[in-house]
Amino acid sequence: MGAPAFAQDVGSPTAQAPTYQPPTRIRNIQVIGNQRVEANTVASYLLFAPGDPYSEDRIDLSLKTLYATGLFADVIIDPRDGNVLIQVIENPIINRVIFEGNKSLKTDKINDEITAEPRSLFTRAQVQEDVQRIIELYRQSGRFGATVEPKVIEQPQNRVDLIFEISEGPVTGIKRINFIGNSEFSDRKLRKEIVTAESIWWKLFSSNDNYDPGRLEFDREQLRTFYTDRGFADFRVVSAVAELTPDQEDFYVTFTLDEGGEYRWGDISVETELEALNKDFLERLVNIQEGEVFNSSQIESAIDNLNFAAGTSGYAFVDIQQDLRLDRDSKTVDLVFNVVEGPRVYIERIDIVGNTTTLDYVIRREMELVEGDAFNRILLDRSRNRVRALRFFEEVEIEETQGSSPDRAVVEVSVKEQPTGELSFSAGFSSADAFLVDLSITQRNLRGRGQLMRFVIRASSNRREIDLRFTEPRFLGRNLAGSVELFDVIIDFLDEAGFRSTRTGGQVSLAFPLTQNTNLSGRYSLRSESIEFPQENQCDQVLQSSLDNTLTAQNTQLLSLCQQVGGRLSSILGYTFAWDRRNDPITPTGGFDFRFSQDVAGVGGDVRYLRTDVRGNYYKGLFPGVIASAALSGGYIRGWGGDPVQVNDRYFKGNFEFRGFDNAGIGPRVINYVADSGSTLIPTGTSGGVDGRRQALGGNLFGLAAAEVSFPVGVPQLLGSIFIEAGTVGLLDEDFQYNIVIDPGTSGLTAGASCEGVTTASVICQRTIDTLDPRVTAGASIFWESPFGPIRFDFTQPIVKQPFDDRQSFQFTTRTRF
Structure with missing residues (x-):
């Protein structure tokens, strides 16, 4: 900035005091040097205008304001006795951003971290910040020797090409992780508890074997949690130091620990003056026993229980203060929870951010709080779960900040959209299907x-299926979900049960909540159904022979299918009651869900039955990443009005519903028996004859139970589990059970349920096996989120089975989307 110098003669003793002169006024403003920025834009940033008195302060502030815009590399303001000349040099525009030498990091990843981009302003300060961001990015990937040199190539029209020349340097690994001060747990054990890992040649896909200061801080907290969960209440990490090796290629990481001693819980109590809360009841919710080994995680669990109890008793605002008292002589920890009512805060505003596709009201209608309501953490947590349950968003976070006053809160619901539209083609192979x-x-x-x-x-x-469905979650503007569905389904059980069924029709349904955790849905289905099988051209003869009482043994097995062949209309009215108390709708680690369904066929149509199905699941997090679950399911169908249950309406279980058995692998079926050389009846196929497994018949009742523990296996994208399952299928209608003898020399049909009297090797006794004997399998599963799609492997071993069951010891499924 140039400014006129005002001199005053102070050397002469006869100098007179200056007479008052009015300040010089600004007469005119002229802008020169600007190319892209309009002169009026430059003038808009000034703190003075023509006609204003001249002011050094305003000139100086205007200069700083112009620099702060980032538009100019240099600015000179020359007042020139009231004719102000403003000379500017504009910052160049970035024409291209080029990266050279980056091999381990993709250009897109670097671009996401820096601010420089084509058509943005070029400033040297901003470029230096981008250089530091790139270096930090390389350090996070384990390359501490990386250097970045920015270069600028000037182009016409005040444009520049910005080039970042990158020297990545070698990957800086972790040569050794050492622990000092640990006596209770070995170095090997502690290394498993932290995220940072030593560099080993065979860990090709690991990203944790390089030095990251942020990861080291996380490891300190991991060690603290590990020790305090095992009784060491005064444990602390004295220091965590990383030292670079002399060759600058690796780090030595050293944790210095002070383990302290092992503590046990002492006196546990809860103090409260809130009238609606019973002190004894709250202490039972704490679930910490005196004399047990100290475990810090139990404190958070107890606070959650106390918060929930207070919320259900009407106290939305409670402050639970914990008072830990360590007695180093007796090695005990006394704990007192003080439950006091907190200050009341009301919601001033709810802001929705991050939703680029989903309309605001779709999110707001899932919120259990609105503007003006009292702030309630429990209801906010429930709201987050409800928004997540929509499955529209990859991330959902709810945060609150102080509003216009201390008793007002602004709630911000931050979401990250994920694709909800999908055009996909999947192809794969399953050992079962x-x-x-x-x-x-x-x-x-x-x-x-x-x-x-x-x-x-x-x-x-x-199975072949065509399905078209539309669901409106707020039908008629109410909390009522309405659905319409059209379908055409072919189920092929020719190999397993000797028939194929076709269903074509539609369904309408309505669902609405009963309470916070329960809902009820009703539905009506109308469908045309048909059954066919390879020998159906013989049905006219078989049915006539049955009427004439001339049915042969060979045709008896076709009679039950012939009686069901052809088309019929099913009119079905049903409902489902659902109760969901899971702590997370997508990846639950606690709680349960339960479903009870009933369908009545016979509201018109040709089919009459009542079907009842129940299913429940229970989840329990054992350790971080380790989840135990149990499932129970069952169903029963019975005809009414004199109608038996047709084969296509029965339960066929196996495959992934009951791992370890093939499709329709368990349940009632027809078995062929023959006499061996010693006149002992055996199923055919057990001594080298024909296949002893005849057609599966399905059952009117089923029950399944499963227990499973899933856990990480230490490799990214892999998850393992072990499980045990038990189940049964049976109670076939008597109309579809028969025991017959097929003798090539006669057409006799007499045989008891045990096929007594069959002693000739050429004679076959067909027997319907229908028992509710349980089957039990155990096994392990591996889930792999591969680059080609999700793959699941199941390995099973029978514990209890029947000789005529159709087993399957290994199965897998994979699908690839493209």
Whole structure:
């Protein structure tokens, strides 16, 4: 900045005091040097205008304001006796951003971290900040020797090409992790508890074997949690130091620990003056026993229980203060929870951010709080789960900040959209279904309104399906979900049960909540059903022979299918009651869910039955990443009005519903028995004869139980589990049970349930086996989120089985989307 110098003669003793002169006024403003920025834009940043008195302070502030815009590399303001000349040199525009030498990091990843981009302003300060960001990015990937040199190539029209020349340097690994001061746990054990890992040649895909200061801080907390969960209440990490090796290629990481001693819980109590809360009841919720080994995680669990109890008793605002008292002489920890009512805070505003597709009201209607309501953490947590349950968002976070006053809060719901529309083609192979083809067009958030539209074409070796569904989650503007579905399904059980069924029709349903955790849905289905099988051209003769009482043994086995062949209309009215108390709708680690369904066929149509199904699941987190679950399910169907249950309405279980057995692998079936050389009846096939497993018949009742523990296996994208399952299928209608003898020399039909009297090797006794004997299997599963799609492997071993069951000791499924 240039400014006129005002001189005053102070050397002469006869100098007179200056007479008052009015300040010089600014007469005119002229801008020169600008190329892209308009002169009026420059003038808009000035703190003076023509006609204003001249002021050094305003000139100086205007200069700083122009620099702060970032538009100019240099600015000179020359007042020139009231004719102000403003000379500017504009910052160049970045034409291109180029990276050279980056091999381990993709250009897109670096671009995401820096601010420089084409058509943005070039400033040297901003470039230096970007250089530091790139270096930090390389350090996080384990390359501490990386250097970045920015270069600028000037182009016409005040543009520049910005080039970052990168020298990545070698990967800086972790040569050794040492622990000092540990006596209770070995170095090897402690290394397993932290995230940072030593560099080993065979850990090709690990990213934790390089030095990261942020990861080291996380490891300190991991060690503290590990020790305090095992009784060491005064444990502390004295220091965590990383030293670079002389060759600058690796780090030595050293944790210095002060383990302290092992403590046990002493006196545990809860203090409160809130009238609606019973002190004894609260102490029972704490679930910490005196004399047990101290475990810090139990404190957080106890606080959650106390918060929940206070919330259910009407106290939305409670402050739970914990008072830990360590007695180093007796090695005990006394704990007192003080439950006091906190200050009341009200919600001033709810802001929704991050939703680029989903409309605001779709999110707001899942919130259990609105503006003006009293702040309630429990209701906010429930709201987050409800928003997550929409499955529209990859991330959902709810944070609160102080509003316009201390008793006002602003709630911000931050979401990150994930794709909800999908056009996919999946193909794969399953050891159970042989092949799988899946073509679907799905939009789970149609027009951002939360509506579902799905069109599916699905095929496997024993199922082909076309399905079109539309769901409006707020039908008629109410908390009522309405759905319409059209379908055409072919179920092929020719190999397992000797028949194929076709279902074509539609369904309408309505669902609404009963309470916070329960809902009820009703539905009506109308469908045309048919059954066919390879020998159905013989049915006219078989049915006539049955009427004439001339049925042969060979045709008896066709009679039950012939009686069901052809088309019929099913009119079905049903409902489902659901109770969901899981702590997370996507990856639960606690709680349970329960479903009870009933369907009545016979409200018109040709089929009459009552079907009842129940299913429940229980989840319990054992350790971080380790989740135990138990499942119980069962169903019973019975005809009414004199109608038996047709084969296509029965339960066929196996495959992934009951791991360890093939499709329709358990349940009632027809077995062939023959006499061996010693006149002992054995199933055919057990001594080298024909296959002893005849057609599966399905059952009117089933029950399944399973227990499973899933856990990480230490490799990214891999999850393992061990499980045990038990189940049974049976109670076939008597109309479809028979025991016959097939003798090539006669057409006799007499035989008891045990096929007594069959002693000739050429004679076959067909027997219907229908028992509720349980089956039990145990096994392990591996889940792999591979680059080609999810793959699941199941390995099973029978514990209890029947000789005529159709077993399957290994099965896998994979699908690839492209």
